[in-house]
Amino acid sequence: MSDQEKDVQQPAKPKKPKIPRQKMPEQDPIERAHNFYEVALGYDNDLALLEASRCLRCKKPYCMAGCPVEVDIPDFIEMIKQGDLIGAAWKVKEKNSLPRIAGRVCPQESQCEAKCVLNKGGKGEPCAIGRLERFVADWAAVHGEGKMPELPKPTGLKVAVVGSGPAGLTLAGALIKKGIAVEVLEALHELGGVLVYGIPEFRLPKAIVRDEVDELRKMGVVFRTNWVVGRIETVDDLLEKRKFDGVFIGTGAGAPLFLKIPGENLNGVYSANEFLTRANLMKAYKFPESDTPVAKGRRVVVFGGGNVAMDAARTALRLGAEEVTIVYRRTMEELPARAEEVHHAVEEGIKFKLLSAPLEILGNETGWAVGIRCQQMTLGEPDQSGRRRPVPVPGQTFEIECDTAIVAIGNAANPLVPTTTKNLETNKWGNIVADLETGKTAKDRVWAGGDIVTGAATVILAMGAGRKAALSMLDTFGIS
Amino acid sequence: MFEILEKERIGPGVNRAVIFAPDIARAHHPGQFIILRTHEDGERIPLTVADKDVEKGTITLVWQEVGVTTYFMGTMCPGEKLQDMCGPLGKPTHIEKFGTVVSVGGGIGVAPLFPITKGMHDAGNHVITIIGARTQGLLIMTEEMRSVSDELLIATDDGSYGIHGFVTQVLQKLIDEGRKIDLCVAIGPVPMMKAVVNVTKKANLPTVVSLNPIMVDGTGMCGACRVEVGGKTMFGCVDGPEFNGFDVDFDLLTKRLAMYKGPELIALNKFRESPRGCQCNIPEGM
Numbered sequence: 001m002s003d004q005e006k007d008v009q010q011p012a013k014p015k016k017p018k019i020p021r022q023k024m025p026e027q028d029p030i031e032r033a034h035n036f037y038e039v040a041l042g043y044d045n046d047l048a049l050l051e052a053s054r055c056l057r058c059k060k061p062y063c064m065a066g067c068p069v070e071v072d073i074p075d076f077i078e079m080i081k082q083g084d085l086i087g088a089a090w091k092v093k094e095k096n097s098l099p100r101i102a103g104r105v106c107p108q109e110s111q112c113e114a115k116c117v118l119n120k121g122g123k124g125e126p127c128a129i130g131r132l133e134r135f136v137a138d139w140a141a142v143h144g145e146g147k148m149p150e151l152p153k154p155t156g157l158k159v160a161v162v163g164s165g166p167a168g169l170t171l172a173g174a175l176i177k178k179g180i181a182v183e184v185l186e187a188l189h190e191l192g193g194v195l196v197y198g199i200p201e202f203r204l205p206k207a208i209v210r211d212e213v214d215e216l217r218k219m220g221v222v223f224r225t226n227w228v229v230g231r232i233e234t235v236d237d238l239l240e241k242r243k244f245d246g247v248f249i250g251t252g253a254g255a256p257l258f259l260k261i262p263g264e265n266l267n268g269v270y271s272a273n274e275f276l277t278r279a280n281l282m283k284a285y286k287f288p289e290s291d292t293p294v295a296k297g298r299r300v301v302v303f304g305g306g307n308v309a310m311d312a313a314r315t316a317l318r319l320g321a322e323e324v325t326i327v328y329r330r331t332m333e334e335l336p337a338r339a340e341e342v343h344h345a346v347e348e349g350i351k352f353k354l355l356s357a358p359l360e361i362l363g364n365e366t367g368w369a370v371g372i373r374c375q376q377m378t379l380g381e382p383d384q385s386g387r388r389r390p391v392p393v394p395g396q397t398f399e400i401e402c403d404t405a406i407v408a409i410g411n412a413a414n415p416l417v418p419t420t421t422k423n424l425e426t427n428k429w430g431n432i433v434a435d436l437e438t439g440k441t442a443k444d445r446v447w448a449g450g451d452i453v454t455g456a457a458t459v460i461l462a463m464g465a466g467r468k469a470a471l472s473m474l475d476t477f478g479i480s
Numbered sequence: 481m482f483e484i485l486e487k488e489r490i491g492p493g494v495n496r497a498v499i500f501a502p503d504i505a506r507a508h509h510p511g512q513f514i515i516l517r518t519h520e521d522g523e524r525i526p527l528t529v530a531d532k533d534v535e536k537g538t539i540t541l542v543w544q545e546v547g548v549t550t551y552f553m554g555t556m557c558p559g560e561k562l563q564d565m566c567g568p569l570g571k572p573t574h575i576e577k578f579g580t581v582v583s584v585g586g587g588i589g590v591a592p593l594f595p596i597t598k599g600m601h602d603a604g605n606h607v608i609t610i611i612g613a614r615t616q617g618l619l620i621m622t623e624e625m626r627s628v629s630d631e632l633l634i635a636t637d638d639g640s641y642g643i644h645g646f647v648t649q650v651l652q653k654l655i656d657e658g659r660k661i662d663l664c665v666a667i668g669p670v671p672m673m674k675a676v677v678n679v680t681k682k683a684n685l686p687t688v689v690s691l692n693p694i695m696v697d698g699t700g701m702c703g704a705c706r707v708e709v710g711g712k713t714m715f716g717c718v719d720g721p722e723f724n725g726f727d728v729d730f731d732l733l734t735k736r737l738a739m740y741k742g743p744e745l746i747a748l749n750k751f752r753e754s755p756r757g758c759q760c761n762i763p764e765g766m
Contacts, residue, residue, distance in 0.1 A: 187566065226565060228566060231507065231568055231569060232507045233507065255703075255715075256702065264706075264713065265732060267739040277701070282523065288743070291521060291522050366735065
């Protein structure tokens with residue numbers, strides 16, 4: 001044995017080896033930019049165990065406080081350590097009915113993982129809670145033996161849920177487990193709301209949404225598709241004619257905003273909602289195997305800097321675009337999208353034209369978009385949101401060639417349900433006014449939550465709102 | 481699933497079907513439409529409801545074969561089911577006693593015009609109906625329209641039936657004769673609606689048109705159906721489908737309707753080459 005080896009084998013003090021945060025395997029960027037398969041591949045057993053072993057099992061788990069649905073994070077991670085993966089999955093499901101979805105689309109970096117003590121206020125490496133959640137939920141979906149929790153006796157109460165997005169599904173799951181009959185009413189032909197029309201296959205495979213919905217169906221939740229509340233029957237009909245004991249409105253942020261600039265109605269100009277709906281829900285990516293087409297742009301520009309803009313840009317790339325450019329008014333630092341999504345987009349070759357504000361979409365004589373004219377911006381003083389406000393640089397405009405332009409600057413409230421429901425209070429943006437802690441609206445027996453209340457936000461916040469509204473309903477009904 | 485109870489060909493490439501959809505029949509008002517999907521990989525297309533029977537729980541659809549979905553529907557027989565049907569959608573027609581109402585229908589547009597005309601007639605209006613088509617064989621629902629009109633005028637472009645000429649010429653004649661008309665409702669191909677508005681605008685005769693832009697969801701979520709009305713962008717599905725004809729940018733609508741011409745042809749040709757799309761497999765009379 002040499003002296004050197006002796007040094008290594010005899011450290012001054014025995015110290016637990018530091019395990020780094022385990023990366024999740026992903027599809028190669030060049031390959032995945034041309035397919036719709038899921039980008040992130042998930043942990044295997046070994047990686048999950050290694051990552052779980054990093055959890056310190058804090059006496060005061062700050063991570064839980066960072067979770068909108070308060071999943072018992074240290075407990076489920078402990079169960080992974082002990083090899084009880086089914087148990088871990090059910091532990092998660094006690095609070096979160098849709099863990100396979102949350103594990104994929106939650107912004108954990110600003111929630112549970114931000115609060116993890118290993119994060120050390122952003123300087124450290126937090127435990128990868130989201131990846132572990134995804135792992136146990138996926139594992140249970142494949143290996144689970146239908147170990148459904150026993151349902152209590154029916155209470156005789158029934159609740160109608162308007163919209164089958166994350167808020168409505170979460171509420172349905174929470175209520176059915178307490179013996180309340182639940183009927184979910186969905187306008188589209190598929191269940192899941194934004195989870196199926198908006199979030200692309202490569203981030204959230206639709207089979208997973210179907211599985212989660214099927215699980216709720218097995219527990220007894222009744223689903224009705226093609227059912228437009230506000231047209232085929234109103235919320236008042238649900239209460240008065242169909243005698244529901246409560247109604248939850250979770251219709252989402254339904255109406256796309258446009259830029260209000262010239263040329264916006266040219267052919268080739270889409271709202272992100274339309275572009276993503278065609279590609280995801282209507283499966284335009286396999287046209288003509290499916291009947292719905294979408295413009296397969298050669299040069300595509302996307303306006304906006306949020307997660308939806310990233311989704312639209314990456315979808316356009318996968319549909320075969322040669323060049324996809326995100327046009328954003330501020331800089332990379334201010335992009336509202338999740339860091340992970342921006343990172344993925346950059347890896348796949350999405351271009352960013354920053355400090356640029358669109359002035360006009362240019363068209364040809366047949367009515368098709370051929371380019372955009374932009375205003376060069378610079379960052380000025382911080383605004384109310386704390387971000388530095390973009391201000392125009394006088395006299396500096398430029399053009400970008402494109403054949404497809406996608407507007408991803410957000411959504412307004414869809415007025416269909418608010419305007420057809422008596423005595424429902426809305427704010428100046430058309431969002432339903434509801435107590436953020438209970439989901440209670442101004443109308444008796446009517447609760448609301450998710451984007452229709454808050455304006456466009458995240459899937460997990462909608463799930464949190466669904467959970468809070470469910471607890472408030474149970475409280476109102478006198479069920480614990 | 482929505483079962484087809486009756487189906488018949490009422491003209492070249494024009495079909496009529498009665499479909500079991502009790503919830504839609506019960507909730508439907510004149511002017512509203514539905515969105516349907518024939519099968520799992522099918523597209524969503526809007527069609528205006530031509531008639532309904534609340535007691536039997538049925539609605540009637542009339543369609544012309546133009547794209548993959550309408551051709552597919554042309555091959556469907558009673559007993560078969562449509563995968564999805566969503567509705568009623570859109571704002572109902574504003575119906576009240578206006579006085580004298582002229583209903584102008586061109587080609588397939590006569591079908592959605594029928595429940596509106598019936599509503600206007602039931603509301604006590606004196607209804608003058610003008611329907612037209614390129615040629616006699618393409619005229620549809622003339623007897624139904626006669627039953628809800630006080631006067632029925634029929635025109636064909638080639639003179640094979642009724643008045644030789646366009647519906648606009650018939651309308652112009654009524655105006656020139658000094659007939660007192662309070663409202664015009666026009667539904668048909670975009671060039672027809674545009675021509676009608678050209679006539680009524682000069683006479684300052686209020687005119688309602690029903691637009692048929694491309695749609696996906698039909699509930700205001702996607703914005704595919706953008707139309708410009710009075711210089712403002714509106715959604716055909718939730719703000720319409722009916723608008724003040726004077727304010728509609730028909731040229732923009734025409735351009736937007738042509739957006740998927742290429743892909744539509746690809747999809748249609750693919751369907752025609754499939755066993756289902758081969759016309760020789762369709763039972764006679766279907």
